[in-house]
Amino acid sequence: MELLKILSETNGVSGDEGYIAEIISDIAKKYCSEVFLDNMDNLYCLKKGTSESKKTIMLCAHTDEVGIIISSITDEGFLKFRTVGGIDESILLAKRVLIGKNKVLGVTGIKPVHLCSEDDMKKKPSAEEMYIDIGVDTKEEALKLVSVGDYGTFDTDFEQLGALLKGKAFDDRLGCYIMLKLMEKDFYHDIWYCFNVQEEIGLRGASVSSRRIKADYGVVLECTTCLDMPQVKESEISTRVRKGPALTIVDGYGYTDKDLREILASCGKHQYKNVPRGGNDAGALKLNNIKVAAVSIPARYIHSPLSVVSGEDVKNCILMLENFLDKEDL
Amino acid sequence: MLDILCQLPCPCGSEDTVKKYIGTKVKGETDALGNLIVNKSDDIMFFCNIDEDAFTVMSIDGNKAYVCHKGNQSVPLGSLISFGGYTGVLQAENPEKPTENLYVEMLKEGFETVGASGTVCAEYTTEDEIIFTKDAADKIALSAMLECAITEDKGCFVFGVQSKIGNKGAVAASRALKPDFVVAFEKTTAKTLTYKMATKGFIISEQAKEKIESICQNNGIEIKPEADTKIESTANAFECPNVVVVGIPVRFSNQIRQAADTKYVEIVKNLIKAFLEEGK
Numbered sequence A: 001m002e003l004l005k006i007l008s009e010t011n012g013v014s015g016d017e018g019y020i021a022e023i024i025s026d027i028a029k030k031y032c033s034e035v036f037l038d039n040m041d042n043l044y045c046l047k048k049g050t051s052e053s054k055k056t057i058m059l060c061a062h063t064d065e066v067g068i069i070i071s072s073i074t075d076e077g078f079l080k081f082r083t084v085g086g087i088d089e090s091i092l093l094a095k096r097v098l099i100g101k102n103k104v105l106g107v108t109g110i111k112p113v114h115l116c117s118e119d120d121m122k123k124k125p126s127a128e129e130m131y132i133d134i135g136v137d138t139k140e141e142a143l144k145l146v147s148v149g150d151y152g153t154f155d156t157d158f159e160q161l162g163a164l165l166k167g168k169a170f171d172d173r174l175g176c177y178i179m180l181k182l183m184e185k186d187f188y189h190d191i192w193y194c195f196n197v198q199e200e201i202g203l204r205g206a207s208v209s210s211r212r213i214k215a216d217y218g219v220v221l222e223c224t225t226c227l228d229m230p231q232v233k234e235s236e237i238s239t240r241v242r243k244g245p246a247l248t249i250v251d252g253y254g255y256t257d258k259d260l261r262e263i264l265a266s267c268g269k270h271q272y273k274n275v276p277r278g279g280n281d282a283g284a285l286k287l288n289n290i291k292v293a294a295v296s297i298p299a300r301y302i303h304s305p306l307s308v309v310s311g312e313d314v315k316n317c318i319l320m321l322e323n324f325l326d327k328e329d330l
Numbered sequence B: 001m002l003d004i005l006c007q008l009p010c011p012c013g014s015e016d017t018v019k020k021y022i023g024t025k026v027k028g029e030t031d032a033l034g035n036l037i038v039n040k041s042d043d044i045m046f047f048c049n050i051d052e053d054a055f056t057v058m059s060i061d062g063n064k065a066y067v068c069h070k071g072n073q074s075v076p077l078g079s080l081i082s083f084g085g086y087t088g089v090l091q092a093e094n095p096e097k098p099t100e101n102l103y104v105e106m107l108k109e110g111f112e113t114v115g116a117s118g119t120v121c122a123e124y125t126t127e128d129e130i131i132f133t134k135d136a137a138d139k140i141a142l143s144a145m146l147e148c149a150i151t152e153d154k155g156c157f158v159f160g161v162q163s164k165i166g167n168k169g170a171v172a173a174s175r176a177l178k179p180d181f182v183v184a185f186e187k188t189t190a191k192t193l194t195y196k197m198a199t200k201g202f203i204i205s206e207q208a209k210e211k212i213e214s215i216c217q218n219n220g221i222e223i224k225p226e227a228d229t230k231i232e233s234t235a236n237a238f239e240c241p242n243v244v245v246v247g248i249p250v251r252f253s254n255q256i257r258q259a260a261d262t263k264y265v266e267i268v269k270n271l272i273k274a275f276l277e278e279g280k
Helices: A002-009 A018-028 A118-122 A139-143 A170-183 A204-212 A258-265 A282-288 A311-325 B002-007 B016-025 B136-151 B168-177 B206-218 B263-278
Strands: A034-037 A043-047 A056-062 A067-073 A079-084 A096-099 A104-109 A131-133 A151-154 A159-161 A164-167 A190-196 A217-225 A291-299 A307-310 B036-039 B045-049 B054-061 B064-070 B080-083 B086-092 B102-106 B117-120 B125-127 B130-134 B156-160 B181-188 B194-199 B224-227 B242-249 B257-261
Touching: A002 A018, A002 A164, A002 A170, A018 A034, A018 A043, A018 A170, A018 A190, A056 A170, A056 A204, A067 A139, A170 A190, A170 A217, A170 A291, A170 A307, A170 A311, A190 A204, A204 A282, A217 A258, A217 A282, A217 A311, A258 A291, A258 A311, A282 A291, A282 B168, A291 A307, A291 A311, A307 A311, B002 B016, B002 B130, B002 B136, B016 B036, B016 B136, B016 B156, B036 B168, B045 B136, B045 B168, B054 B102, B064 B086, B130 B136, B136 B156, B136 B181, B136 B242, B136 B257, B136 B263, B156 B168, B181 B206, B181 B263, B194 B206, B206 B242, B206 B263, B242 B257, B242 B263, B257 B263
Parallel strands: A056 A190, A056 A217, A217 A291, B045 B156, B045 B181, B181 B242, B194 B224
Antiparallel strands: A034 A043, A043 A190, A067 A079, A067 A151, A079 A131, A096 A104, A096 A151, A104 A131, A159 A164, A164 A307, B036 B156, B054 B064, B054 B117, B064 B102, B080 B086, B080 B117, B086 B102, B125 B130, B130 B257, B194 B242
């Protein structure tokens, strides 16, 4: 899991995926015949199949993660910020963040509970009210360390959590990890491994890459919502950790391809995502004439400073994909 | 043909029944999303939606099939929902929130298909020339387009899928076929046939406006412009310079079933033939 640790701890908020793409590209060059970036920083890696009568399959994961962007700096040297991607702002409070290329450490703050009015206490804290403290006293001092437009990520270590794994940006560095592990092997079909950018702000990278690559099938490798907690109704759980990778039937961007979904289901342990919300790059691929399915690792606390997943689900996902990519009768 | 089409179930995302029927009448190809395309010449693309509101099974617990509703029509609790050989009654875990935590209580045991999509069992009826059916305008457009796809020797006819979740069929078809002139059909609440001048995110091109007006004038087809930038339409789904969206009048537009006059089948057929005759 050393590779997953590197991928998880690397920073790459939507729009700033250059560095993570570089790490992935260096690995991909060992296995793929063609590796290139487009102007958005989508990374395309082609690995030819072992057969002549093969299909072309596009596997996708996205390199970007949710985070923050610095919007202004106060005279007192505090940083104001906006979120990038879908984040519940109330969970941002009192977190360690790393700002900009130099990873300047900051902490998110708001007024203390003692100084809150009754009305303050009733509402959820918003990013608007928060600031980032980087330990300086003036705007001039702050400007020596950071700039408006710098991205910020959560400072979260990757580590084992009992039988599970904890880390940041599993959505979707886990998808990237699975693709890099698959890349090490030879398969029957031609495979385009596409590492897309800007998924979290509207599937922007995949909208471009899926127009460029002409594929018979697309499989999007993702992380998804998981609410397998006590006192949650069965119909709201979405997915459960350790029950296998989750196949999407329908989400906010529409239906996945039924036939492809059934083929994948026949390839290994799986569960179905039972909440039809959210969405992922499959929504972009399907509009560009690619039959598409989405396979996701259940991740507790997704789109927050940390997520929790099961390594067992990751292994089962790799197994499912290995079986699928070697299927001669697609 | 209209009678048959009005009685075939066609839930969004699982439109095979209607596509199979179309396939018995005319040869077409299915794209990756599921649109059925009969392409005799690519000068003008004619487009209609074939899908209905869908209830898709997300999980099953005993004889309760938890479903999500994809569509924009109000479907009351207690409605009968059909999944092929299985039928059940639409319920909500909390009846005070009738759109959340929906489930279908199946009438018999043995239903196990997570991912299946069903539709509302809403009886199709006719009274003189008026049909009363689900998605009445779409059925009229489908019937007219299918007849033209059978009889005419040119035109590109697209029978679109997955409209109930954001006009996915229209986007995918226009990206794949790259037409430069589209004539699409949808419903209108107006009392006559309309063409959409402006809807949310869409303004008609000068060329398209002149074309629809001249064609209707030359062929004695009564049509009126319609403009409401707060209303969503199929129009902005087409990535194409010239789009004409024709509105077919219906009553009870947001109910499960709508009423429409069957005379519009002939009118829409004449409109399509006139477009094919005159070209773009």
